[in-house]
Amino acid sequence: MNKKIVFPIIAFLIILLSWEILVYFNIVNSLFLPAPLAILKSLLKEINYYLDSILVTFKHIIIGCFIGVCLAIPIGLIFGGNKNVDLSLSPLVLIISTIPIVTFLPLFILWFGLNEIPIYLCSIIAAFFPTFLNTLHGIKKIDKSFIEVAQNFQIKAVSRRVVFPASLPYISNGLRQSIQLVFLVTPSAEMIMGDVGLGGFIWKSANLFRMELVILGMITLGVIGFLLFKIYEFIEQKYVLKWMNVRKDAED
């Protein structure tokens, strides 16, 4: 009996049951908090729209993440390797990175119209900054002695053979933060735009006062996020943290 799996499942079922009972006996008003069975019923009714929305949100998250990260790592490496570039541009980049990303939407809508582009842009920006900042920080933080070793052996491709692998733990940390931020920002952007993805699903349902669908959307986002993070943790453990164990301890 694996406690780690069985206990949460049992707790979850108990909560679900209590929830259903509270609504059934009208202790909680079903208008304010629909019962689990009602949610299930609506899910089955709107299954196509629901699945469509999930797919769209997925698209926004994955593509945005991919583009953002693919831009962030090389640009981070450039800033990290070039002191003048770093000094001149990093303060500006830092300031822009603290602007709440969804506030860019009005500007993007003006520039690109009422379509999916503003959402993608928000997603890309959300993916970009954490990875960029962590990559930059990582390059500065890597142990200089590795560079000395490379110098001693007259290695030419130092960036590829030393700097990049040495900064992988930091880059990986940045990736995790990027995924978190993209996951925060994308559904919000969808909600503000109001029609596509799970954000749009939630917003439209709320306008029609179909709260059971709103809660369904929220739970779905929670589950997707949870799965994404678990998958990322697994990949990180396998390819990055393998040798990092002692390194991290050594730093502490």
Place this chain on the structure above:
Amino acid sequence: MLKIKNLSKSFGNLEVLKDLTFNVEEGSFISIIGPSGCGKTVLLKIIAGLESSSSGKVLVKEGVNPIILWQDFKLLPWRNVYKNILFSIEEKDMPQKIKDKKVGELLKFIGLYAFKDYYPYQLSGGMQQRVVLARGLITEPQLLLLDEPFSNIEWEKTQRFYKELKQIQREKKLTIIQVTHDIPNALEHSNKIIILSHRPTKIKAILGNVKNTLKMQRRILKLSEPGKRAII
């Protein structure tokens, strides 16, 4: 092989090395003995060209790239043992098969062939030190700079490594400069011993023709203590 003339090194206001002058002949084995913190590692770095001198001359024989075996190993943690040893010849212009063969030979030499897929964090200090030795030797260096290279390795293995090093020395005219606290081994294997003072580090004594006798050991111990006058 190496000529050092009036070498001084300061880090800002901190004077570390002061006016060091000594020569190292090709094929010789020099031990440098001095108190901790007197800048022995800095000296090795300057000889290897990784650190600049503040003044003075460091003349290394042309075409020679001094290889350092670091005291704190500096193995690349993201590479396994095999790839760490390969690192130093990875960019060299020779077929991969030959590189692999060389790595294999060195792995057997240090007795870690079975551990070639292990990562540094899985190895003991002594094992890591051996990998560092292999990584240096695979480049077939002409000048080897050892920074307390065997401090973590058991006596028998240390003796064996010294024996092998001296054999390589004879066969390939390898010059070795080691920084060490191990006075008996230094006396046993060196042609010349240089004793350094506390910071600002000057040369206290240069002893040639040394023999590993109790008398010599005591003499060196006394010399490497603070407050003694210099004898050349």
